[in-house]
Amino acid sequence: MELTGSQILLEALKLEGVDTVFGYPGGAVINIYDDLFESSIKHVLTRHEQAAVHAADGYARCTGKVGVAIATSGPGATNTITGIATAFMDSIPMVIITGQVPTPLIGNDAFQEADMVGITRPCTKHNFLVKDIRDLARTIKEAFYIARTGRPGPVLIDLPKDVQVSSHVFSYPETVNLRGYKPTYSGNIRQVEKAAKMILEAKKPVLYVGGGINLSAANDELLKLAEMTRIPVTTTLMAMSAFPQRHPLALGMLGMHGTFYANMAVTDCDLLIAIGARFDDRVTGRIDSFAEKAKVIHVDIDPTTIRKNVEVDLPIVGDLKDVLSKLTGCLLQKTELLEDLIDATEAWRGMVAEWKERHPMGYRSSKSVIKPQFVIEKIRELTEDNAIITTEVGQHQMWTAQFFQFTQPRTFLTSGGLGTMGFGLPAALGAQVAFPDRQVIDISGDGSFQMNSQELATLVQYQLPVKIAILNNNYLGMVRQWQQMFFDKRYSQTVMELPIDFIKLAEAYGATGLQASKVEDVEATIIQALETPGPVLMNFKVSREENVLPMVPAGKAIHEMVLAS
Amino acid sequence: MKHTISVLVENEFGVLSRISGLFSGRGFNIESLSVAPTQDPDVSRMTLVTRGDDRILEQITKQLNKLISTIKVVDFTDEEFIERELALIKVATEAESRAEALRIVDIFRAKVIDVTPKSYTIEITGAPAKIDGILELLRPMGIKEVVRSGPVVIGRGAKRNWSA
Numbered sequence A: 001m002e003l004t005g006s007q008i009l010l011e012a013l014k015l016e017g018v019d020t021v022f023g024y025p026g027g028a029v030i031n032i033y034d035d036l037f038e039s040s041i042k043h044v045l046t047r048h049e050q051a052a053v054h055a056a057d058g059y060a061r062c063t064g065k066v067g068v069a070i071a072t073s074g075p076g077a078t079n080t081i082t083g084i085a086t087a088f089m090d091s092i093p094m095v096i097i098t099g100q101v102p103t104p105l106i107g108n109d110a111f112q113e114a115d116m117v118g119i120t121r122p123c124t125k126h127n128f129l130v131k132d133i134r135d136l137a138r139t140i141k142e143a144f145y146i147a148r149t150g151r152p153g154p155v156l157i158d159l160p161k162d163v164q165v166s167s168h169v170f171s172y173p174e175t176v177n178l179r180g181y182k183p184t185y186s187g188n189i190r191q192v193e194k195a196a197k198m199i200l201e202a203k204k205p206v207l208y209v210g211g212g213i214n215l216s217a218a219n220d221e222l223l224k225l226a227e228m229t230r231i232p233v234t235t236t237l238m239a240m241s242a243f244p245q246r247h248p249l250a251l252g253m254l255g256m257h258g259t260f261y262a263n264m265a266v267t268d269c270d271l272l273i274a275i276g277a278r279f280d281d282r283v284t285g286r287i288d289s290f291a292e293k294a295k296v297i298h299v300d301i302d303p304t305t306i307r308k309n310v311e312v313d314l315p316i317v318g319d320l321k322d323v324l325s326k327l328t329g330c331l332l333q334k335t336e337l338l339e340d341l342i343d344a345t346e347a348w349r350g351m352v353a354e355w356k357e358r359h360p361m362g363y364r365s366s367k368s369v370i371k372p373q374f375v376i377e378k379i380r381e382l383t384e385d386n387a388i389i390t391t392e393v394g395q396h397q398m399w400t401a402q403f404f405q406f407t408q409p410r411t412f413l414t415s416g417g418l419g420t421m422g423f424g425l426p427a428a429l430g431a432q433v434a435f436p437d438r439q440v441i442d443i444s445g446d447g448s449f450q451m452n453s454q455e456l457a458t459l460v461q462y463q464l465p466v467k468i469a470i471l472n473n474n475y476l477g478m479v480r481q482w483q484q485m486f487f488d489k490r491y492s493q494t495v496m497e498l499p500i501d502f503i504k505l506a507e508a509y510g511a512t513g514l515q516a517s518k519v520e521d522v523e524a525t526i527i528q529a530l531e532t533p534g535p536v537l538m539n540f541k542v543s544r545e546e547n548v549l550p551m552v553p554a555g556k557a558i559h560e561m562v563l564a565s
Numbered sequence B: 001m002k003h004t005i006s007v008l009v010e011n012e013f014g015v016l017s018r019i020s021g022l023f024s025g026r027g028f029n030i031e032s033l034s035v036a037p038t039q040d041p042d043v044s045r046m047t048l049v050t051r052g053d054d055r056i057l058e059q060i061t062k063q064l065n066k067l068i069s070t071i072k073v074v075d076f077t078d079e080e081f082i083e084r085e086l087a088l089i090k091v092a093t094e095a096e097s098r099a100e101a102l103r104i105v106d107i108f109r110a111k112v113i114d115v116t117p118k119s120y121t122i123e124i125t126g127a128p129a130k131i132d133g134i135l136e137l138l139r140p141m142g143i144k145e146v147v148r149s150g151p152v153v154i155g156r157g158a159k160r161n162w163s164a
Ligand SMILES: Cc1ncc(C[n+]2csc(CCOP(=O)(O)OP(=O)(O)O)c2C)c(N)n1
Pocket: A392, A393, A394, A395, A396, A397, A419, A420, A421, A422, A444, A445, A446, A447, A448, A449, A471, A473, A475, A476, A477, A478, A479
């Protein structure tokens, strides 16, 4: 039977297991929307295409499935760019479908034409312009395959209008044949054996873990490795929920706003085992003094991350789940040596414990003003362990990473690589669509919130009970902190001069708004928000000039931290 | 150090921009680049010359390999290979220098492919160093224009350097 291009698209989405898409209509996708009208695929209408992509991204981050977003050509398509770049930097599997002007008009500066394949080339894992309906089914198959395999990432399909309306027999390929794309899943056993040997010989080892653990769903394997070797684990921003933060071996985050003990341990270690992490500059600080004394093992599915920023003594290319289970298997065969290792590293764990005691994570509490860290601790206390937390970007994001103490995989969704303000609210929306019954909370800043606040409308329309906690310091706080520390307190354009009535804003959209101005209000406000059905915005008036500490100033080595007094 | 890299890619729309974008986006430089289909019409070969230390070259090869449209990457610097470039050179020739120009053409086994009262256009193929050589000798006469193809390379011996 012949189907139109847009019908082929929807049938293919179903075969890929897609039941929900996020998007925004327009002329160049009107046929797709016509077919969606009576489709079994649920479409969530956001209020901005950027938000549609972030929502699909949030959906993907908490489920592990491929997130799907749809936008029209031209401005609709260009609005998706920040969302795509955000997903790209954090390796999130997504397929973005954009409408395009009809093929005969491409290149003519037609109405609402934008060269999406050109624009998104550097921020997608791959992209396609489908010029012939005969290629459509195969292209969709390949797009999903590329998005979810290897190092995941966003893939864009640009779909001209004439291809959407023309017809062709639909047959969905069962396999893909991409001769230039064959990711390595299986870690080389020789290399794994060498890694085991290096681990067994270490005196001061550290596990440095990144977002790859979530992407590979290798959380159990990681925990097993850590527990069996008793090696302390430090996690990047992307991996805060990849390892239980209340575990005695957890060192918390490392890097610019890492804990004192994580940064000291990395600086002093003799073996750094990097797993699904990419030695980002926010992690390493001054690169030549990062883990200077250590041999480095680097495990990653993407060979380009290896030796990109640092020299590596032992590279292992492969899927983390595979490599880690081989590694633990290997170590388990050497029970005696493992016991020796645990003895030999006893002193090291003692050292780490001492660092923890010397400078634990903390902040000066207050009875008169609400400390943002206190709000985060209270949210942690009052929510369920499987609550999904999203953040925007800024101080509130770092405090969430530092103080939330995540215990379950895929419960912390944040824009790490690109650092996109405006990510958290739509990502929370996407997460709530994926898990209608779980608590979903966007920990937000007063600046970031205004970058996608229109999504309150979407939350209300679909009755998505996302709770938003604005840690309102009336500043672009993170930038203000830099200005305070490095620019002589010249607060250029970081004071949010106009105090917004966020409560009224929430109410204008039909959501509930709750104000907390006093320390005593905090707990009651959170409880009330959690008990109120539907979306709720909490506006916490927090101490304005609080700083995120520890902090490694730009250009410094990570042990050169400014610490909380 | 200079490296000559051969990249086999899917012969499809937009591949050249993926490759050149990779170089510009990551701050790698391309000294020369040539592209044409291979005996398999679905596959194109790009030959590119670039410079960098080992670490940069490792990244370049890995990043090229990472592109979905890339089928194979060979860095010929580590292999025995033959390198050839084509150049078309327009030189100014006065009556007295014509004989000298022809002598140089002869020595380099080049060809004069176009003649006007005031110029010769010379075609030469060879290793890039040979082309540099003829240019050096022709320079005193006045070179009006040079068009170089950039080198293409092929491995020595019977072995095929790729199988798609
Ligand atoms: C889209 C975007 N624009 C600008 C920035 C730069 N930036 C980083 S943090 C920040 C301030 C964020 O302010 P707010 O959301 O109020 O959070 P706070 O730091 O006050 O907690 C800015 C402007 C960014 N990360 N993203």
